[in-house]
Amino acid sequence: MVRINIDSKEVEANGESTLLELARKNGIEIPTLCHHQAVTPYGACRLCLVEIKKEDETKLVASCTYPVREDGITVLTQSPKVNRVRKMILEFLLARCPEVEIIQEMSAEMGIKQSRFILYDNDDCILCGLCARVCEEIIGKSAVSFTDRGPDRKVSTPFNEPSEECVGCTACAFVCPTGAIKVEEWDEIRFIEKWNTEIPLQKCAKCDMLYTPANTPGYILSKMQLPENLLRLCEKCRRKSVAESLSNYDVTSKNVIIKK
Amino acid sequence: MNVDLGKVDKLIDKYRDEEAAYIPLLQDINSEFRYLPRDALKRVSQKMEVPLSHLFRLATFYKSFSLVPRGEHEIQVCMGTACHVRGAPRVLNKITQQFQIYPGETTADQKFTVETVNCVGACALGPLVVFDGKYFGHLNLSRTDKLLEGYHEENKKSS
Structure with a gap:
């Protein structure tokens, strides 16, 4: 059993394979764009960056691809360092896709009014794949x-x-x-x-x-x-035809056998 | 353009038993035809049971693959800073005018492909042209002329 401290909350991994999954299961929200539970994580949008502390070392990793393996690491999802980098990434995304609603909302949440960068050939695609x-x-x-x-x-x-x-x-x-x-x-x-x-x-x-x-x-x-x-x-x-074909049977009779 | 798919099949057979040997296979096809013909990619996709989109992804990612036919001879004109200040644009102009093509294109007779590159690491020799892998340095207009003429002459002799 792997025990991890996320935002000063002790959590235990129960088969969750990545930090993002584990955090979400424990009610800790990490913003993402390129993550979908149905497919393999890819780590493209970098918005899910978190800070990992192990002994004296600290590093930034993408939580959607970071495996839950080491015992006793400390994860910070809102540290100043994380927020600074996440804000920067959002500014890049906002410069690329100024018309995309979800990026506007996320930027506003982080307190970005306007991106410092200007890109003339805008594209709604963020290449998350x-x-x-x-x-x-x-x-x-x-x-x-x-x-x-x-x-x-x-x-x-x-x-x-x-x-x-x-x-x-x-x-x-x-x-x-x-x-x-x-x-x-x-x-x-x-x-x-x-x-x-x-x-x-x-x-x-x-x-x-x-x-x-x-x-x-x-x-x-x-x-x-x-x-x-x-x-x-x-x-x-389709629904109707199934219902009609059922009307041929006496469904109230006990003799009806439903084949499996 | 007609592509000899028999040749493609032979190359595919060479890599048949190896898993995920798409890059070496594409390299072989690329050097056989001097580009990656569309029909060849489709054949590889069918025979190796790999999605065409994956092959297209590889073919567009690596610079050594080309999706358009390339010439028999490759001319790379160095446009790095050192060559640039020593007159590489004039050399490039001379070459593109001679062949009546833009950089990156191939002559209609499929003989020459002219490209620009950004520094080949031989700045002391600038302005520099790499002709079929051979380096020709200290070029000026008349030496460029001679270089191209030399190749033309050779071609005349061989044909």
Whole structure:
């Protein structure tokens, strides 16, 4: 059992693997942008920096990737040093993404009115790579990844062209902390602006409502064992058809056997 | 552009049993074709069962990979501070005018690629041009002319 002191609170690790997890479980909030519990931590945004004290040594680490292993270390999440560095990082982020609400809010909380830095080509993307991680680890498609390097680094599709792999699930847009991935729908098409990718939408076999990107049901079926017809209907019709098929049975009778 | 995928397959077979040998494989493909053809990347992605986006990430990250065809001969013009003050821009102008291309481009006949680099560490020799890995220092306009002519002559002889 590893015992750690976080902000002068003694906590015990119970299977938590990183400092961030442990702190959150004990009600200590550490700000993050690039962290999502569903995917492997990456340590990109650096906002979750904390100060670690061990004997006389002290160092700054990203709590989302720092493993809970050593016994008896002291962690400070709000020390002057941490706050100074975190404020600096926020100023950089604010210079890059002045229009992103969550960064504005975080900056205001830290008392930053305006960034000292000015960047002329603004971008809502903070290069945290959450979209790429979700696409790879959860969806299993890897339609996007980091490309180029240094100041040119960005997240993009292969050859910066409309993706052949994308199933249009928009999990990337869902996890994006800054809303940099915008999704629009028109005329039976779903368009993901950042990937320049258009995915046709499919109609429900019963009520003709557009309900899913056309290639998603096929992909889900290839991953999971589901009755093939189930995904041809929209959510409402699906529920209805299940209810209707149940009405054929006498559910009040004791003889009904539900197969497992 | 047609790419001989048979050659790509042979290279892939060489690395088939090694795990995560994508970089050496891409290096081999890059030196075989003098760039990474799109079809070759797609073939690698299919055969090695690695997402195309991962290969594209590698191909754009490393400077030694190119996604556009490069010339038979590579000319690097040093634009470091020492070379710059000793007249590297004039040398660069001369070369780009001669080949009618911008720095970073390749001539239409696929013979020459001209690039600028920031210091090759031989400042005492500036202005300096690296021609196919060989260093030519103390260049001025007439010596640049001779250097390029020499290569042209050689090409004429061999063809």
